[in-house]
Amino acid sequence: MPELKAEKLQPTILHRFQQVIAHHELAHAYLLVGPDGAGKQELAQWLTLMLFCRHVTDGRPDLTCPECQRVLSGNHPDVVVAKAEGRQIKVDQVRHLKAEFTKSGMEGQRKVFIIEDADKLTTGAANSLLKFIEEPGPGIYIFMLSNNKNAVLPTIQSRTQIVEMQPLSPDSLAQQLTTAGVPQELQPIVTGLTDSVTEAQSWMQDDWLKQVVANIVRWFKETATGNLESFVDIQESFVPLVSGHDREATCLDLMSLIWRDALVIASHADGRLYYQHYQSTLQAALRQLSVDQVLAASHIALTSRKLLDQNISFQNVAEQETLRILKETAHL
Structure with missing residues (x-):
């Protein structure tokens, strides 16, 4: 049977x-x-x-x-x-x-x-x-x-x-995400935000998730190394990609998630990494930062997400987050 x-x-x-x-x-x-x-x-x-x-x-x-x-x-x-x-x-x-x-x-x-x-x-x-x-x-x-x-x-x-x-067991979820067309390098990131396969599928439309993750990795490198292009990126690279509250919230969650991974790396903790595919990139960007600086930046990224629910525009939230992180990492 x-x-x-x-x-x-x-x-x-x-x-x-x-x-x-x-x-x-x-x-x-x-x-x-x-x-x-x-x-x-x-x-x-x-x-x-x-x-x-x-x-x-x-x-x-x-x-x-x-x-x-x-x-x-x-x-x-x-x-x-x-x-x-x-x-x-x-x-x-x-x-x-x-x-x-x-x-x-x-x-x-x-x-x-x-x-x-x-x-x-x-x-x-x-x-x-x-x-x-x-x-x-x-x-x-x-x-x-x-x-x-x-x-x-x-x-x-x-x-x-x-x-x-x-x-779902990790194996079952991974199998469903593969069936849904989520590339292996993005699957850990997806599981950091949701266990809904349907939601993950919606992020894959028009390669949205792939584009946003690429932008966030670049933004992270820029903020961690003091590159002011990170501020310009918000308007030029992020705003055109995020339309609607759900996409805006997901983008901010992804920003928070990458700084969470940065804290795990900087503190040599045993926590799981979601941006596993980009670990070497994150490690290289963090070389000049102390654990306290990374902790401060990760806290800013985490708390900035809540501002979106207070009817503050995505661009304002993301730009202020970027400036605050640059200040905490002693680049402003």
Whole structure:
């Protein structure tokens, strides 16, 4: 029998669910929480297969019966899936969900609702679903998925069993990043910022991450060695690349991350390096700096990121960060 992706991504949680199902203790509503790529969708699909499969053997769906085949193909009439279109799950989708909640299964006694991006339900939409989540009726199972538990209304959380995905193993994450097209030299940097494969994929569009990292490595060398071109680089090299708050925040996080690596190198600590591919470049740039100077610079880089959330423009934040680092490293 082939191994399902959920069995690879979340074996411990899946085993726990096998025991729950074997003892007929499956709850009617779950909130599955974890980053993209951690296995939320796959786990929801596995649970759906277990509920509909006609020949469950040793705690696993057979994957070959007509019920399994329809679940796997996305064509089962008693499986209703809702996901965000853009930034929110729209009102029409919520109306459809509410209508489906009132109907019994077309072909049996069970019906499954999978609500992806549950954190993107508007407050009004989420509140309108509370009654159905709290009292879904016999045979109805609801699996809500979210990247961020804290973005889901507390009233939703209190009416569901919350299951948090375990972090992917380094090997699993590396394999997914490779599949997503992230070059090996950039993978450690990506894992320093996120464990979401989808987010990493978005950074790879138009070689954005590759360009930004190249600029940041050059900027780091310039700030560490007192080159005032680092200030000019902000407007000429960075500003054209960062459009929108998310990209601006990611760029500042990458700046903070490289100075964090610099501190690990300067202090001869045992911490993991994220800019591993550029280690020799970082070491060469740090030759004239003391540990205290690197510590001060890394602190500036870390705290500068928070200024972006205070409605200060990216250019102002990055330029001020650059000047402050140059001053601390005794080059101004």
